Amino acid sequence: MAGTVAIVGRPNVGKSTLFNRLVGKKLALVDDRPGVTRDRREGEARLGDLTFNIVDTAGLEEADEASLAGRMRAQTEAAIADADVILFVVDVRAGLTPTDRAFADVVRRSGKPVVLLANKAEGGKGIEGAYEAFGLGLGDPVPISAEHGEGLGELYDALEALLPREPEEDEDEVEEVEEADRPVRVAIVGRPNAGKSTLVNRMLGEERLLTGPEAGITRDTISLDWDWRGRRVKLFDTAGMRKRARVEDKLEKLSVADGLRAVRFADVVVVLLDATIPFEKQDLTIVDLVEREGRALVIGLNKWDLVADRPGLLKELKEEASRLLAQVKGVPVVPLSGLAGEGIDVLMKAVFAAHDVWNRRVSTAQLNRWLGDMLASHPxxxxxxxxxxIRYMTQVKARPPHFAIFGNQLQELPRSYTRYLVNGLREAFDLPGVPIRLSLRTGKNPYEKGSRQ
Incomplete structure (x- = not known):
């Protein structure tokens, strides 16, 4: 991609709407209230024949460095430092404010190329308001409407002159490389304040995500590229998931929905538990969700540095996981501390092992030899x-392992017997901790009424 472009400006000027418009998806949360975006969110933007990395940032505000708003501002300033081009967005409907003028100075002092965007400029009144933006001293404003997609041609012209061009690559070669070297997608989920963002920061080795004592800091699901021992990983940090009955705020509902979408598109999901209060009802609900979505699963026991009698407690919690999480029997349980940086290598080994199991295939010959033994010992x-x-079985697909059994009257097969088969599959073919799907397929009876044409 040709460079990195950061979208900055005060709160509620339409930065996230513009981000979504440029990436072509509703990735960033958008709401009428100010301050929705907190962490930097990155995506691949396309504008005409331009492709570049786009970064959505929190609204710039004057605040104490230790406060949440101050930490959000530090994230935005880091995005400015890393960018090749800055899109400075103002709201022409609201007019210029002292905050706009103050942060125009911040952007100007960065020394980076700046494109001034006069957003919400649809209609005659909006165009008139755009002229006021000349007073910021950032060059000619580009009138746009991020919501309606107006002014993108002018934005293209401005960016084309500032972004470097990259040589074109053969599409077939790119597809082959991408398929062979696709990163493993790992979503970190859990209850609020379980330490998800702290863990991701420790993995990356930098303060990339906002953290703090306040519960529910993370709102957007943030995707980040990472390299662990030469293996490519795409990490997804998600908002904390509370009990559905407690989620009343519209913005929190959007945040949770964003996290659920990350689970659906992940390969492996790490459910992060607070080791001081593990296996709460909500933890079990989240594990159920991951199992229903068919993702590989790893349980992370975070804040392990705060626990006494570690060996005894770990044994107890593994036994509890086996009892409470029978649907993913054998799921790895990894103690760690995101704050202290302990256990991350062990966690990642468990993640890649779970990914291998999730992709595992068993030959039809092996399955039917095993099935014969199972039927002989317990018909x-x-x-x-x-x-x-039961006549025979085969594996339909992997990711997760999905098996089909063929026979007669299988619709009458008791659930206890299908559990017997699933547990046997786990043990015989080493499939711990992943969802196993079992389809029962009955052949048509040629003498049954209505079966003959």
Whole structure:
């Protein structure tokens, strides 16, 4: 991609709306209230034939460095320092404010190329308001409407002159490389204040995400590229998930929905528990969600540095996981401390091991030899005097492992027997901690009424 472009400006001028417009997806949360965006959010933007990295930032505000607003401002200043081009956005409907003027000076002092965007300039009144932006001394304002997609041609012209051009690559070669070297997508989820952002910062080795004692700091799901021992990883930091009954605020609902979307598109999900209060009901609910979505799973016991009697407690919690999480029996349970940086290598080894299991395939010959032994040791029960007959099975797909059993009257097979088969599959083919899907497929009876054409 040709360079990095950061979108900056005071709160509620339409930065996230512009970000979503340029990436072509509703990635960033958007709401009428100011201060929705807190962390830097990155995406791949396309504008005409330009492709570049775009960064959405928190609104610039004057605040004490130790406060949440001050930490948000530090994140925005870091984005400015890393950018090749800055898009400084003002709201022409509201007019210029002292905050706009103060932060125009911040942007000017950065020495980076700046494109001044006069947003919400749809209609005659908006165009008139755009002229006021000349007073910021950042050059000619580009009137746009991020919400309606107006003025993007002028924005293209401005960026084309500032961004470096990259040589074109053969599309077939790019697709082959991407498929072979696709990063493993790892979503970090859990209850609020479990330490998800602190853990991700420690993994990256920098204060990339906002952290603090306040619960619920993270709102957007933030995706970050990382390299662990030569293996590419795309990390997703998500907002804390509270019980549904407690989620009343519209913005929190959007944040949780964003986190659920990250789970659906992840390969491996790390459910982060607070080791001082593990296996709360909400933790179990989150694990159920991951299992239903068919993702590989790892349990992380965070804040392990605050725990006494570590060996005894770890044994107890592993036994509890086996009892409470029967649907993902054998799931790895990893003690760690995001704050102290302990256990991260062990966690990542467990993540890649779970990813391998999630992708595992078993040959049909192996499955049917195993099935024969299972049926011989414990045949299916008879229903209403009729014997259930299981003929053979095969693996339909991986990610997660999905098996199909073929036979007669399988719709009458008791759930206890399908559990017997699933547990046998886990043990025989070393499939711990991943969801296992089992489809029952009954052949048509040629003598059944309506089956003959």
């Amino acid at each position: 299916p029960p008879a229903v209403a005097g009729r014997r259930i007959k």
